[in-house]
Amino acid sequence: MRISTVKEQDIDCRHCGEKCDQELIESHGQNFCCEGCRMVYEILLENDLDNFYCVAESPGISSKKKKTHDFEFLKDEAFANSLLDFKNEEISKIRFYIPAIHCSACIWLLEKLYKLHSGIISSRVDFNKKTVIISFKHQEISLLELVKLLDSIAYTPDIQLENKKSTSSPYRRIWLQIGIAGFVFGNSMLFSLPEYFGLNLFDDDIISKIFPFLNALLALPIVFFAAQDYFKSAWGAIKQKQINMDVPISIGIFTLFTYSYYIIFFQSGLGYIDSLSGLVFFLLLGKYYQQKTFDHLRFDRDIQSFFPLSVTKIKGQHEEQVLLNSIIPSDILKIRNEEIIPADSLLISDEASIDYSFVTGESLPESKQKEELIYAGGRLKGTAILVQVKKSPSQSYLAQLWDDESIQQGAKAQVQSTADKISKYFTAVVLGIAFIALGSWLYMGDFESGIRAFTTVLIVACPCALALATPVTLGYAMRVLSKAGFFVKSTQSVEDLSKIDSIVFDKTGTLTYSDKAEVVFEGNMPEHKVLAAVKTLFNQSKHPLSQIIYNWLPFYPSQEIEDYKEISGQGISARVNGQIIKLGKKQFVDSQATDFDKKANSSQVFINVDGLTYGCFNVKHVFRENIGDLFNSLKTDYKLNLLSGDQAAEKEYLSQWLAEENMFFEQLPGDKKEFITKWQDAQQKVMMAGDGLNDSAALRKSDFGLAITESTRQFSPACDGILLGENLKQLPNIMKFSKAAFKLVIAGFVLSFLYNVVGLSFAVQALLSPVIAAILMPISSFSVVLLATLGTRYLANKYLLETENSRDL
Secondary structure (H helix, E strand, O other): OEEEEOOOOOOEOOOOOOEOOOEEEEEOOEEEOOHHHHHHHHHHHHOOOOOHHHHOOOOOOOOOOOOOOOOHHHHOHHHHHHHOOEEOOOEEEEEEEOOOOOOHHHHHHHOOHHHOOOOEEEEEEEOOOOEEEEEEEOOOOOHHHHHHHHHHOOOOOOOOHHHOOOOOOOOHHHHHHHHHHHHHHHHHHHHHHHHHOOOOOOOOHHHHHHHHHHHHHHHHHHHHHHOHHHHHHHHHHHHOOOOOOHHHHHHHHHHHHHHHHHHHHHOOOOOOHHHHHHHHHHHHHHHHHHHHHHHHOOHHHHHHHHOOOEEEEEEOOEEEEEEHHHOOOOOEEEEOOOOEOOOOEEEOOOEEEEEOHHHHOOOOOEEEEOOOEEOOOOEEOOOOEEEEEOOOOOHHHHHHHHHHHHHHOOOOOHHHHHHHHHHHHHHHHHHHHHHHHHHHHHHOOOHHHHHHHHHHHHHHOOOHHHHHHHHHHHHHHHHHHHHOOEEEOOHHHHHHHHOOOEEEEOOOOOOEEEEEEEEEEEEOOOOHHHHHHHHHHHOOOOOHHHHHHHHHOOOOOOOOEEEEEEEOOOEEEEEEOOEEEEEEOHHHHOOOOOOOOOOOOEEEEEEEEOOEEEEEEEEEEEEOOOHHHHHHHHOOOOEEEEEOOOOHHHHHHHOOOOOHHHEEOOOOHHHHHHHHHHHHHOOOOEEEEEOOOOOHHHHHHOOEEEEEEOOOOOOOOOOOEEEEHHHHHHHHHHHHHHHHHHHHHHHHHHHHHHHHHHHHHHHOOOOOOHHHHHHHHHHHHHHHHHHHHHHHHHHHHHHOOOOHHHOOO
8 A cells, every 4th residue: 555645636536536636545556535435445345345336436435524423322222222123132123314325336335234244134225315224133233333334434324313303494505596596587687688679778888898797797606506406416427427317407508608608708798698597597496396396295204194094092991093193102002913013112911922024024923021122013923912102103114114015026117117218318319419409500500599409409308297297196196095095005006006907805804894794693602701701812803703703792801811823714712711712713613513504694703612612603794885886897897806715605695796706715815825826827917905914915916905994003014005995885986096097197208208399399490598498398397297186186086076085185
C-alpha cells in the first residue's frame, strides 16, 4: 500500500468515484481517496464480494466526511431488545433505516450481508423506504456488532430517525425551487414583453443592454438550483452507464441555457430565458404533482387502513371484538388457535405454542411459558391463550407479513413489467428522434428551428404517464374494492383477479353462514360437567362448525385444557379436567361409532369422551342469501367447482346450479391443493374461495386466494384477498369490476402513447415552444390520473353501487 498527497490529479476513487484531491492511496492495484474507502474495498475483497463493483461504476459511499459514531448505548440489553421486531432463543429480526441506500449496487451488497458474517441469516432491502430487514443469530453476532459492521461499510443505520417525527415538510425544497422558477419566469417574461408584440419601447442603449444581462443573471438560479435535481439524476445515471428520463430533460435545459447565453453575449438579444424558466417551472409543477400522486398511492402504508383488523379483547368477564388500532399497552387479548398475535405481548396463560413461520420462515412451533414475551406476527398453535399487550400493535407490520408472501413468490404484475420494459427503451428512442430532428433542420439551414425542435422533443416526450397508468388505476381500484368489503393486498392482486377463468368454492363458512345454523343433538346427551368441557374445547377453534355449536350450547364456566390438537379437516382433541375429549368427524372420533341419520344440508360433529361416543351434533347449514343468483351469474363467464370437506348431504340442493361432476365432497386440505394444481396444469387461472382456516394450502397454491370471513379477526397471510361474507353475493360484480379496471389500464397506455405520438409530431416540426412542451408534459400525467380516477369511479358506480359499504364511493 502506498499513500501520497495529491493536489491536482484527475484520479477517481475505485470505491466511491470521487476525486482523489486530498490524498491518493494505492492498494491492490486500485486508487482510493481515503482510508475508509480502502478498508471497505478490502472487506468486500476478502469476502468475495468484489462483484459489487460490477453492478455499477464506483457504487460505494464516500468515507471522507464520515462521522465517528458511538453505538455503545446498544450494550443496554433492554434498549437493544426494544428495537427488535422479533427474537427467540436463536434468531433476532430487526429493521434499520439506512439513508445511504441510493442505487442497485447498495441493494446487491446489503442483501449479501450474510457473506460478511456467518451470524447473519438473511437481509432484504426496501429501496423506496431505504430500509433493510435483517435476520441474525444473536448468539454469534450481537446487535452492537451488527450495527458496527454496517457502519464499517458506510451503511450506517439511523436508529433514532425511525422514532422521530420530522417537523419540516418533505416538499419544502421543491416548493422553494418552484417559487424561484416562478419568480424568474415572471420577470423574464416582463423583460421580453415588448419583443412578444414586436415593439421597440426601450430605445435607450443602456436599458436595451441591461435587460439581456438581467435575463442572463436570472438564468443562473434556474440552472444551478431549480433544475439541479434533474442534472444530478442524469449525471448519476450516466455514471452508471444508464439513461433515465432526466437525461433528455437535462440536455434540453442545458441546450436552451447555452443557446440563450450565445444570443445575449454575441447577438445582443434577450435569448430564451423566459422559455427556460417557464420550462423548469412547469416541469417542477409536474414533478410535484407526480410525487403527490405516488405518495397518495403508497399501498404498503395505506393498505392497513383498507383492512380493519380486529381482535378479541377481554373486558371484565366478557369478550368483545375491537379494532386493532384501538388496542393500547396493558389490554388483555384472547388469541385462539391459528390466530395471528397482533402485538408484542406478555403471555398470561401458563403456556403456548407459537408458529413464527410468517416471520422467520421456520415452521417448527416454539414453546412459550407464562410471563414470556411473544412477538407480533406469530400464529397460535393449540389452546386459546390470554396475553397482555406490551407494545402498541402495528397494522403495518402485520400487513407487511401479508405482503411478504407475494414478495417471496417473486411475482410481479405482468402489465407493469411490460411498462417497465417500454420505459427502458423509451429514452433512447426520444434522444434519437431529437438528434434526427436537429440534424434535419440544420441540413435545411434553419438553426433556430433546429434548436426549438431538439429541445421540445426532449421535453414533450415522457414515459411518466405510461408509468402512472398501472399503479394509479389499480391502486384506486384497491380503494374502491375495500369500500365494497373486498380487501386485496397489492395492485398485482387486482390484475391477477382480472385474469381468473375458473373458480373453486369451499362450502362450510364460505357458501354457508358461519353464525347461522340449526343444531340438533342425536344420541345420549352428556351431563353438564362433560358439556362444560365440550363447550370449552369448541371455543378453542375458529372453525365455523365449532363456533356454531359453541354459541348453541348453554353457558358454562371455562375449564382447564391440556394437550390441545386440531387436525385440519378432521377435528379437535384435548385433555379437559383429566378427560380426553375428541370432537369432529366420525373417522377421527371413533370409526366404530353408531351411525346417525344425516339430514339434508347438514354436517355431523361427533363427541367422544374417554373412548365413549355419546352421539353427534347435526348442524343444518344455512346457505347465504341469493346463493343461486351467485352461481347463475358466475357460471356464464367462469368454470365453477365445489370442494367440500363434508359429506355429500347438500349435493342434491346444490345440483340446481352446479353439475354433479363439478362437486367433490369429503376432500382433505391436501386434496384441494392437488385439485387446483391439476386445473393450473390445464392452463386455467384458478381462484380458490375458502374460509381461510382449513384452506390455507389451497389458497396459497391458487392464482388468487380469496378468504371469505365473517370477522376481520380471521386474518391470514396465506390469501391474496379477503371478502366479508355478507358481500359474497357481490362477487360477480367484483369480478366484472376487476376486468373493467384492467381494461382501464390498457386505455391509460393507449392515451399515453397517443399523447407522445401527437406531441412528437408537432415537436419535430418546431411548432411547439419549450414552455408549451413543458406544460404538456405534466398534462399527460394528469390526463392518465384523471382517466384512472374518473374511470374507476364510473366503474364502481356501475358494478358496485348495490353494495352497502360502497355508497360513499
